[in-house]
Amino acid sequence: MYDFIRGTIAELTPTYAVIDAGGVGYFINISLQTFSEIEHESQAKIFVHFIVREDAQALYGFATKQERELFRLLISVSGVGGNTARMILSTYSPGELSNIIASENAALLKNVKGLGLKTAQKIIVELKDKMSGSASQTGMTSSAPLLPNDSYHEAVQALTLLGFTKAASDKVVQNVVREHPSAGVEEIIRLSLKKL
Numbered sequence: 001m002y003d004f005i006r007g008t009i010a011e012l013t014p015t016y017a018v019i020d021a022g023g024v025g026y027f028i029n030i031s032l033q034t035f036s037e038i039e040h041e042s043q044a045k046i047f048v049h050f051i052v053r054e055d056a057q058a059l060y061g062f063a064t065k066q067e068r069e070l071f072r073l074l075i076s077v078s079g080v081g082g083n084t085a086r087m088i089l090s091t092y093s094p095g096e097l098s099n100i101i102a103s104e105n106a107a108l109l110k111n112v113k114g115l116g117l118k119t120a121q122k123i124i125v126e127l128k129d130k131m132s133g134s135a136s137q138t139g140m141t142s143s144a145p146l147l148p149n150d151s152y153h154e155a156v157q158a159l160t161l162l163g164f165t166k167a168a169s170d171k172v173v174q175n176v177v178r179e180h181p182s183a184g185v186e187e188i189i190r191l192s193l194k195k196l
Contacts, residue, residue, distance in 0.1 A: 006045040014158035014189055017061060019046060028061035032090035036186040037063035051082050058082060070094055077126050079119050088112050091193040101131050111194055151185040152177055158189050164196055172196055
């Protein structure tokens with residue numbers, strides 16, 4: 001139905017963006033990868049995937065067509081919904097995810113919140129052949145780190161929006177910030193997701 005939405009970024013968090021396209025604000029669920037790509041922009045072109053269920057309609061958005069294609073591959077697997085696919089793409093970069101699937105590392109893939117070993121194995125079995133032909137992608141672009149305090153609070157907020165408790169998020173983010181004091185907010189969230 002929609003291919004992309006281009007407009008002014010009216011609101012942006014690590015889990016969603018509101019894009020003002022001609023006076024209409026589109027609420028778009030995004031991955032951490034997409035957040036890092038558009039974080040310092042005032043305008044954005046977001047490639048979207050529209051999901052309609054009996055109880056909800058949701059737009060998922062991506063900075064690149066390649067990330068959207070990975071998302072579509074993930075949700076083609078039975079038992080993997082939009083939020084789970086977004087969580088996978090927030091935990092691992094497209095390159096990391098391609099390597100995990102190519103190396104059949106289900107143990108690493110099941111580290112994603114809400115993903116069990118059986119579903120991780122199913123993703124690998126169903127997507128290994130489909131992904132072997134796709135070119136690997138580059139990792140996240142680096143961005144200027146925020147002040148440590150801002151990074152800390154933004155990371156905790158993002159993790160709670162993704163469904164983790166504030167206490168657990170707070171504890172993990174503290175550890176990550178101690179281990180990686182110069183990490184930007186995206187890297188803090190990515191490292192925290194791997195520990196939760």
